[in-house]
Amino acid sequence: MNRDLIAGAVLLAIAGAYYVSIGTIADSTLSDEVGAAGLPLALAGLLALIALVMMARAVLATRAARRAGGPVAAVEDDEEGDASVPRALGLLLIGAAYVVLLPYAGYVLSVALLIAAVAFYEGAARSWVIPAAAIGGAALYWAIFVKLLGVHQPAGILVQGWLS
Amino acid sequence: MALVTTFWDIVHLLTGTPLFLVAILGLTWGILGGALPGISASITMALVLPFTYTMDPAMAIALLACVYIGAEYGGSIPAILIRTPGTNSSAATVIDGYEMNRQGRAGEALGISLMSGVIGSLFGLLMLAMLTEPLSWLALAFKPTSYFALGILGLSVIASMGGDSLLKGLAAAVIGLMIATVGTDPISGVTRFTFGVPDLLSGIEPVVVMVGLFALTELMSQSGSTSVTQLGNSIRIRLPGWEMMRTLRRSQIIGCILGLFEGLTPGGGGSVAAFMSYNEARRWSKTPEKFGKGSEEGIAAPETANNTVASTALIPLLSFGIPSSNSTAVLLGGLLMHGLLPGPRLFEQNPQVIDSLYVGSLIAIIAQIGVGVIILPACVWMVNRPRPYRSGFIFALILSGLYTLNNSTFDLGLALALGLVGYFMRLARFPVLPMILGVVLGHMVESSYRRSLVLSGGDFHIFVEDPIAVGLLGAALLFVTFSLAREYREARRTKLQEAHQ
Known part of the structure; x- marks a missing residue:
């Protein structure tokens, strides 16, 4: 068809x-x-x-x-276009996982996991760079959104429970 | 001592005003975003749109305009250095820009692109300031019927010029209008298509649709791509001297004129203006044989044109509320998000927004010369980052920014769903701009239509009794007819070629 x-x-x-x-x-x-x-x-x-x-x-x-x-x-x-569909859907699933995780794990942890997961999924070499980029990226975005812009991002039910 | 005091006064005036910072930040972000292959000017603007939600409206609109200006220049950086246009409108720059790079003249090409962009932007801003307000007064003669017809014209033009099929463009526009019907009915107040979800009561925000359809779709399309881009770290911009600027004068004038007309034409856009200017510059050049082989004029004409469009495309947007391109649709989303309606009332009731837009743009255009030179190493650094990490950071930025709209994960889920829709639309070669325009203009189209019928007591003749509405609807019909005729001609030509083979 x-x-x-x-x-x-x-x-x-x-x-x-x-x-x-x-x-x-x-x-x-x-x-x-x-x-x-x-x-x-x-x-x-x-x-x-x-x-x-x-x-x-x-x-x-x-x-x-x-x-x-x-x-x-x-x-x-277009066979080439069709072949890339599962890959694109996989990326979207990572995004969906972030949305589900955000209220429980909180912003910092969720963003770190998102960056690491996307980098790994998109073919970054397995090395210390992935966790380093994830932690650095999460810290950077936390500083921009939460500290600089004053945006309320979820602290995370699980993280709060663990801290208390 | 007095001199020192005056100097510090000037410094305080420039650095103390948020507009200066907003303009520089917008410009910087625009150049960086535009320099990333695959991240168009509209995506760069859509990424920053959620941040503007809590900003002062005047600053928010100025920021978006400055991002647009920056992205138009930023797009030429990868076009010249790696033969990959950062934005659609810099595609024509590839032809001679990359050729100059191969000849070891990358710095010179970037300098010509930067200065031509500044000239085009300044001319465009002048036209914007001169033409927008007088044109907007025409809108005072508009009745609800005229606004309905204007919305239909905008949708028809974009649907008929947005892709290779009018039907697909129209289908996308209708789906956009369907999305706009979600939420509370503007007349009776009853809820529509909310399915008991409280987050849908106030409707689907155009920002969420734009971010989903532009940014997330692009990210999904790039997924799995193995293309590697590496730029040399030693590139430095060489600004053209007076002698060179005199040589480029003719092509820059051509770029300005065509950029003005394309900016005023709905559906025209920077890429059409750039290619037309390139062709005209070659036709009028004293050295047409140099075009395609590293001609300086071959960079100056398209870069002047697409930067002119970045300002002149705001004329129909601010006068009538009709965006002519993806980027101006994002800007309209920004205006509506802050409760600002384009037209003469915008000039009367919110002059500070217009002032900030003009002054912010002027600051950005002038600062572009310095920022463009300073920021080039950062652009090279960003383009050289491995794509997997770049995707991760952009994805995190999109989702973090969207959350700031309503502090709701529902918006994130909605944007992801729309990203999926946009991805399949792209696969099926449906244009997304008519859909976005449908969402943005949906409220105006419906409420004008229904207010007209309330005024006439349900009599449809009201639409043919208003000469403006008749003219606009007639123009919409003409666009659709011409588009159908063009499609028919192209199909026939393809058939004849196949038969010939």
Whole structure:
């Protein structure tokens, strides 16, 4: 299946899910002629229309290319791009782990672990440099955000419990 | 003694005002960010956006503008030194910049880039100061119908010029508008698509969307990349002398003129201006044969143009609230984050914001000559850091900065989810700018549309009774039609070429 056909199907699914969710919008006596659900309804319809046109165009383009017996590379998958998907998702998972860890481990420890994990994941050589960069980076960001900018960052439930 | 007192007064005035520091910090961050390959001007601005949340609005906007100015110059550093443009708009600089580097004239190329950038920025700032306020008064004639039409025009232009497919651009814009509907309805006050999550009651902040779609997507796309960039540590900038500046005069004028027009055109942007200026400079040059072989004019024209755009792109933004590029969309996000609405009221009610923007930009442009020279070793050092560590530090900076918005991990999770969306959009070749613009303009489009219908008692004729709205909607239709025609022509040309082969 070519990429535009998949993209069209995904857009159609988004339009469908959005349309279903419109049902959760409550009616209001303060509502105007259009209502709170007015624009969302129009957007759901518009996205569904775009998705259907995109899918139709993708099918027609593939058929035309096959009928002509010419190259269909333009409408087929980008293997190089697909191969990098698991790597990119892995990086995102590290970010998600940071979000989960932050309230428990606190800012300093979480940032240090984040820097170390990303550096290791991205292929940094196993050496003392990884922990050194992680500790240095965490100290630098703590100084900038907490001390300099006065931003309240989580101290960490586990860290606080351990300290007390 | 009096002289000493005056001197210290000047020093106090310059160092005592936060604007000076803000301008220098913004400029420095912009140059450093722009110099990192893959980190565009908009990403550099998006990274600093969360920090501005707690700042004074005037300082916040000045900081973002100075980051933009710095990033436009910073992008030329790797373009000249390693044939990799730091930002899209410095892609044209690669052609002759890298060639000069190969000839052992890297310092000279960087100096020409720096000075041309300063000239372009100064011209752009002058145009910004002269044109923005008069244009913004046009907005006084705008009714809710006109604002609705303006929003639709902005979305149509960006959707039709943002990528290789109009449909994809439109789909992205619609998804952006869908995201903007999350939260509390602006008219009736009922909640929409919040699913019982309190963090969604006030909607999804454009900053979170921008950081997710620009910065996190880029980080994910670079993941696993094995490209190694190493710069020589001994590079020093050589500023051009008067004689050289006279030689470059023609190409710099071309860069200024095209930069002005491209900045005013929605969807134009620095990269289009840079390439057009390069071509025109070659056409008007006394030595066109030198272009592509290390021509000084080949650096001066695109660098003047993209730096001019960095200022002139703010004209449609500040006058009408229509961003013409990724970077100006981030700046609009900054304005909205501080409750500032572009247009004549911004000039009337918040003149200090405009003053800070102009004066901060002026300080940054002038300081660019000194900072550009001083900071080059730091740029070289940063570009030479191993990518795994660079990614770790940037990821930590993004997540730390986002947390400062609402002290909420929910924003972090949302940004990560949007990063994933942006990554798949990139794989499927969907442009992200229409989506961001949808989020940013969504509130204006919906509330203007509904206010118009409230005024007309539900009669849709109100949209054709307002000549401004008719003109703007007509222009939107024209953009979409031209874009469709262009796509059709390109598809036909490709088909003919394939048949010929």
